[in-house]
Amino acid sequence: MPPGPAPQQMPQRHPIPGVKNLIAVASGKGGVGKTTVAVNLSLALAKLGHKVGLLDADVYGPNVPIMLGSTQEPVATADQHIIPVQAQGVKMISMGLLNPGDKPVIWRGPMLHSIITQFLRSVEWGELDYLVIDLPPGTGDVQLTLIQTVAVTGAVVVTTPSTVALADVRKAIEMFRQVHVDVLGVVENMSTFACPHCGKPVDIFGHGEGTKTAIAYGVPVLGEIEIDPRIRIGGDSGKPVAAAGEAGPAAQSLYKVARAVTARVEELKAAGSSPTFQID
Numbered sequence: 508m509p510p511g512p513a514p515q516q517m518p519q520r521h522p523i524p525g526v527k528n529l530i531a532v533a534s535g536k537g538g539v540g541k542t543t544v545a546v547n548l549s550l551a552l553a554k555l556g557h558k559v560g561l562l563d564a565d566v567y568g569p570n571v572p573i574m575l576g577s578t579q580e581p582v583a584t585a586d587q588h589i590i591p592v593q594a595q596g597v598k599m600i601s602m603g604l605l606n607p608g609d610k611p612v613i614w615r616g617p618m619l620h621s622i623i624t625q626f627l628r629s630v631e632w633g634e635l636d637y638l639v640i641d642l643p644p645g646t647g648d649v650q651l652t653l654i655q656t657v658a659v660t661g662a663v664v665v666t667t668p669s670t671v672a673l674a675d676v677r678k679a680i681e682m683f684r685q686v687h688v689d690v691l692g693v694v695e696n697m698s699t700f701a702c703p704h705c706g707k708p709v710d711i712f713g714h715g716e717g718t719k720t721a722i723a724y725g726v727p728v729l730g731e732i733e734i735d736p737r738i739r740i741g742g743d744s745g746k747p748v749a750a751a752g753e754a755g756p757a758a759q760s761l762y763k764v765a766r767a768v769t770a771r772v773e774e775l776k777a778a779g780s781s782p783t784f785q786i787d
């Protein structure tokens with residue numbers, strides 16, 4: 508048999524104790540709804556009966572506390588471990604909880620590396636079926652630190668159908684491929700909009716382009732999420748639409764994405780390609 512890739516080239520990636528599946532939510536560019544998807548995905552997974560944690564790794568723009576409606580300060584244990592806060596049935600940790608207010612974070616590479624490593628190593632998550640990680644946009648230091656430090660089960664890449672967003676989604680898919688992280692699939696957010704006056708669909712940023720890109724790159728489509736003001740209001744007010752359950756307003760497509768994510772994780776597990784960890 509020909510030799511595989513030199514093992515020393517890939518850093519040792521460890522599981523997070525107690526965490527079965529680690530899902531990284533990524534996007535090539537900001538403002539496409541990555542945090543909206545990460546937060547609603549976490550809530551939907553929790554409502555579907557899973558034990559869920561949410562790590563806000565967007566240290567420059569930590570929006571998760573606002574979207575989950577929690578500004579509670581996390582508690583540290585005597586041995587310097589961080590206890591995540593509980594918000595709407597999800598365990599959560601965010602730089603926004605440790606650095607509240609409007610002070611901008613100006614850390615550079617090495618500091619980012621250490622804070623992310625600390626988040627990954629020092630938070631006591633307990634037992635989780637899914638740890639969802641909201642990554643910063645792009646393909647920079649935080650993403651690489653994360654991918655090189657822990658064994659990510661798979662990545663969810665969020666995009667809008669617009670051409671500018673799509674150019675970056677290709678880069679994100681390529682980055683995960685290069686570092687051997689499975690892409691669970693692409694979510695096309697802000698996919699279409701139903702006109703409130705006539706009900707006709709209006710494709711504000713286009714429609715279906717994310718799906719086409721996913722197909723072109725051979726990665727699955729996890730779902731399309733419509734533009735709906737209730738999704739934005741839910742995030743702004745700390746009551747994301749998924750918190751009201753699958754039958755709640757504007758939540759169906761987000762639950763569809765959550766189900767597609769669990770199905771993909773199971774598929775990868777069955778194929779034996781994903782680093783999923785059993786908790787005994």
Ligand SMILES: Nc1ncnc2c1ncn2[C@@H]1O[C@H](COP(=O)(O)OP(=O)(O)O)[C@@H](O)[C@H]1O
Pocket residue numbers: 534536537538539540541542543544570696697732733734735736737738739740742743
């Ligand atoms: N499907 C959607 N419908 C309506 N508003 C949305 C939708 N997805 C995201 N938004 C809004 O768009 C803005 C950017 O979303 P956000 O999740 O913060 O993006 P990112 O994390 O990619 O920067 C937020 O105000 C959010 O509420």
Ligand SMILES: [Mg+2]
Pocket residue numbers: 541542543565568570
């Ligand atoms: Mg965000």
